[in-house]
Amino acid sequence: MGDLFTPDAFSDAAAGPLYLQLHRRIADAIAAGRLRPGDSLPSERDMAAMTGLSRVTIRKGVEALVASGQLVQRRGSGTIVAPRVERLEQALSLLTSFTEDMARRGRRVESRWLDRTLAAPAPEEVMALGLGARDRVARLARVRISDGVPLAIERASLPARLLPDPDAIRHSLYAVLEARGCRPVRAVQRISAANLAAPDAALLEVPTGAAGLRIERVSYLASGQVAEFTRSLYRGDAYDFAVELKLAPEAERTTP
Structure with a gap:
């Protein structure tokens, strides 16, 4: 790595501003594999x-690389080369949990918990979940991590009658709901x-x-009752969402 930062490397005045020369040298080293993900x-x-x-x-040169996502600055760890993020394709036609989806891909899953509480519902939770004034909600908020890379932030709200103990969730919310006989069967x-x-x-x-990508999901039980109101944020550099489209039945088509 030392040869990246020798004074001779920045002696050509015609090569442009010095911070851009530094930017290019580091970016080229990352592209060539001389600097690898996780290197400090x-x-x-x-x-x-x-x-x-x-x-x-x-x-100035380092900040430009951080802004472009090539470097990451972490308190206590300094500046490191950002991990390479594999783009994942998620089918929108399947109602699956993050844990189930990653397990099918053979990927390791972790959660960094931000919140696991029972609380009085906020107005938007009352509306989305169809709650009464005295009802309570179970709130789950966590960063979803796959193979060490944070991919999404999930903030889920459920009626407390479906999830009276939020601390029961260790990995998959849907696995716990299925064990309780109240797993959602459809969602918008x-x-x-x-x-x-x-x-x-x-x-x-x-x-x-x-x-x-901001995703709002309202999930329903087989009875038609609302089971879950989830607001998620996904990294735009990590996800592609795909949906299969079919030709409408002939009776529903119109001729231009």
């Missing part, structure tokens, strides 16, 4: 000493584009403002 870069102070560049120039999902705000971007380890 020297500190700002050390890079300045190795290159002869000012710390302001170093900071709405997907929209989003730019990730700083708190969510930090949880997903992407730059603030990075592209994401």
